[in-house]
Amino acid sequence: MSLVLYTGTRNASSWALRAWLALREQGIAFEERIVDIRRPQRFENLARIAQFSPPAAVPVLVDGDHVIFDSLAIMEYASELGATPLLPADIQQRARARSLLAWVHSGLSGICARLSFESSFYPQRRAMTADEVEQCDRLCRVWEQALAESGGPWLFGALSLADLAFVPVVQRIVSHRPDLDGFPLAHDWCERLLARPSVVEWMDEARALPVVVMDDYKP
Incomplete structure (x- = not known):
């Protein structure tokens, strides 16, 4: 192949x-x-x-x-x-994972629309607006609940496509709001996700590239 x-x-x-x-x-x-x-x-x-x-x-x-x-x-x-599918074996958990995948794929209903993936690599990043913080909190509550129910370390226990699909979202959120106060499970999950060797490899290469700051990147 x-x-x-x-x-x-x-x-x-x-x-x-x-x-x-x-x-x-x-x-x-x-x-x-x-x-x-x-x-x-x-x-x-x-x-x-x-x-x-x-x-x-x-x-x-x-x-x-x-x-x-x-x-x-x-x-x-x-x-x-792959040898081990990256979706839960349980039919209901698999449906929940696919629901999160579909949400990401549809743009997360506009969450942090002006915080592009590229903006997470800007040398100088602005603070989140009040609306962006609200939208971030909404997303973190979803992560917090999933992790509490699964017991971690990933959204559905074992690593799944749902975790991987959120990597670009986590990158842009954490780069603008690294503490994630009030969401301890989500905070630790974000750190684990960004520490995976595959993620580190991509992000290191991304940081080495010149950036183009978009005109709409402002409060």
Whole structure:
């Protein structure tokens, strides 16, 4: 089996990060081809992706003649390819994990919409607004409850796609609000998640890249 994963610029491509993590955590060998998705070169680069992937976006996983062009689909594919699926065995827990995955995939209902993944790597980061803190608290309560019910160390006991899907969200939240006061289980879970070797590898490469500060990054 020869897999090729097309990913994006390390400090900007949070969707590709999710797919990449699922493959790495499953110990699946793949060739990675990084596509520069910065402007203006993003348009030409993604036009080339459009030649074999309908959305003209990354990530894209090519497995022989098969093209999988959605981050969540790639994560589930990786889960099934690996020796131990990254979803709970219990049907109800699996449905709950998939509910969290779907929530992340739909944009978390606008949580911290102006705190982009790339902003977590800015050398100078602004404070969260009151609305962003409120939205962050809402998300932390979900994590806190899941961890209390599972007993940890991950949202559903064993590491799952739900944990991995939240990595870019955790990165941007913790970089702006590292203490997470009032949410001890979520705080420790965030630290464990960001300390995983696969996550550290991606983030270290992301930090080494130049950043482009977006115009809307302001209180």
